[in-house]
Amino acid sequence: MERVGILIVGAGPTGLGAAWRLNGLGHRDWLLCEAEQDAGGLASSVLDEHGFTWDLGGHVQFSHYEHFDGLMDDLLGPDGWFHHERESWIWVRGGFVPYPFQLNLHRLPPAERDACLEGLAQRSTNGRWPAHFGEWIDQSFGLGIARVFLRPYNFKVWAYPPEELAWSWIGDRVAMVDMERVRDNVRLGRDDIPWGPNTRFRFPKRGGTGVVWRTLAARLRDKHPGRLQMGRTLVRLDTAGHTAHFADGGAVVYERLLSTLPLDTLVGLSDIEPALGPVLRHLRYSSTHVIGIGLHGRPGPHLGGKCWIYFPEDDCPFYRVTVFSHYSPSNVPDATRYWSLMAEVSESDVKVVDAGRVVEDTVEGLVRTGLIPGREAVHHVWHRRLEHGYPTPSLHYDRALDVALPALEAYDVWSRGRFGAWKYEVSNQDHSFAQGVEAVEHWLLGAREMTLHEPETVNARRPTPRSAEALS
Numbered sequence: 001m002e003r004v005g006i007l008i009v010g011a012g013p014t015g016l017g018a019a020w021r022l023n024g025l026g027h028r029d030w031l032l033c034e035a036e037q038d039a040g041g042l043a044s045s046v047l048d049e050h051g052f053t054w055d056l057g058g059h060v061q062f063s064h065y066e067h068f069d070g071l072m073d074d075l076l077g078p079d080g081w082f083h084h085e086r087e088s089w090i091w092v093r094g095g096f097v098p099y100p101f102q103l104n105l106h107r108l109p110p111a112e113r114d115a116c117l118e119g120l121a122q123r124s125t126n127g128r129w130p131a132h133f134g135e136w137i138d139q140s141f142g143l144g145i146a147r148v149f150l151r152p153y154n155f156k157v158w159a160y161p162p163e164e165l166a167w168s169w170i171g172d173r174v175a176m177v178d179m180e181r182v183r184d185n186v187r188l189g190r191d192d193i194p195w196g197p198n199t200r201f202r203f204p205k206r207g208g209t210g211v212v213w214r215t216l217a218a219r220l221r222d223k224h225p226g227r228l229q230m231g232r233t234l235v236r237l238d239t240a241g242h243t244a245h246f247a248d249g250g251a252v253v254y255e256r257l258l259s260t261l262p263l264d265t266l267v268g269l270s271d272i273e274p275a276l277g278p279v280l281r282h283l284r285y286s287s288t289h290v291i292g293i294g295l296h297g298r299p300g301p302h303l304g305g306k307c308w309i310y311f312p313e314d315d316c317p318f319y320r321v322t323v324f325s326h327y328s329p330s331n332v333p334d335a336t337r338y339w340s341l342m343a344e345v346s347e348s349d350v351k352v353v354d355a356g357r358v359v360e361d362t363v364e365g366l367v368r369t370g371l372i373p374g375r376e377a378v379h380h381v382w383h384r385r386l387e388h389g390y391p392t393p394s395l396h397y398d399r400a401l402d403v404a405l406p407a408l409e410a411y412d413v414w415s416r417g418r419f420g421a422w423k424y425e426v427s428n429q430d431h432s433f434a435q436g437v438e439a440v441e442h443w444l445l446g447a448r449e450m451t452l453h454e455p456e457t458v459n460a461r462r463p464t465p466r467s468a469e470a471l472s
Helices: 013-024 066-076 110-122 133-158 179-188 210-223 263-268 358-368 397-409 429-445 455-459
Strands: 002-009 030-034 045-047 053-055 081-085 088-092 095-098 200-204 228-230 234-238 243-246 251-259 284-296 308-310 320-322 338-347 378-392 413-415
Touching: 002 013, 002 429, 013 030, 013 210, 013 251, 013 429, 045 210, 053 284, 053 338, 066 210, 066 429, 088 133, 110 133, 110 179, 133 338, 133 378, 210 228, 251 429, 263 397, 263 413, 284 358, 338 358, 338 378, 358 378, 397 413
Parallel strands: 002 030, 002 251, 030 228, 088 308, 251 413
Antiparallel strands: 045 053, 081 200, 088 095, 234 243, 243 251, 284 338, 284 378, 308 320, 320 338
């Protein structure tokens, strides 16, 4: 039976972040086990049989942490990235509206434009604190914008009604209303596009998002032979005995465990499931169908410069489509002959998806919304379903986390990452990586885990990239 000071389960951004920081601190008593043969987790990339690269969703690289930016520079080098100005749009009422929607109402048909403006002018809290996300939408943006965009879109992306969601996660993810700016944009017919934390982002020139994490894993493996063990699946966790049991029949006795498994999965494998299982009933998540569409020719001029597009209406199954070949020409085998789109469809127990039809429905939706001229443009389609796609900020999810995470930590088990900590507001790649880093710094340096416990502070950062410790 193996024994180790720190056991890490999962080689996605969180687990690799922990290993990277352990290396930087000169700590050598650790082991990382990953169920898959490649690193990356939900930030992996796939090269399909036709030579097209696909990410597991619409990932882009932007950051709230200097150490993350510095490591990204080091891993791929200064020439390993494309840098893009974000252009995100909304397809609604038969036309494109720049995002944020509320700043570009002049693009709507006049009657709906006026209804949205009237709703903004009449919005009121009625002296009430919002009881749920739906009420927050109505109070913040008025009934017009809620009806045309925010309510239908948020059901499509979260796969739960807004009335079943909390709103404390919002932070800087939704642009608030500046009425003078809104009115000026309508009067001048002016597009107002730059907004948000990812107005400028970067993407690897080759290999998709996953190349970042494969490169980091390879460096750690070279520096610490035997400490990254791929193809090892956790099947049972004995918290009382500090022992992790794996599908290969092996077991590891640990002093501390960092798990990046989904929190509900981890608890289900553990001996404390009877105690924590009922607590986790407040947690919700959506599954994601990622559909990659390889296409002949070149994108039409209506897609020029666009990065991704949101779809609130029910004329298509997807909530977002990324012009994936725009991120890098290497995402297709020959950029003079092919291009690619990547669509995402959410699924939950209240938003059921017919897996047998979702690909066909997606292609039909692309034609119906005018993104592609017809089915003859399709070279091939790639499809992957992610059981855990989005951690849903459901009502009272914070209460479940406030009980479950400390209960695990009492047994020296830290559950961190996109689904390990289950906090959507800090679940991007940079956040997830930082959760691994900060767990190690908490153990070894006594530092506070800022990302988990103070997400508002972290998300307010706008760091200037600079170098971080290299792994050579």
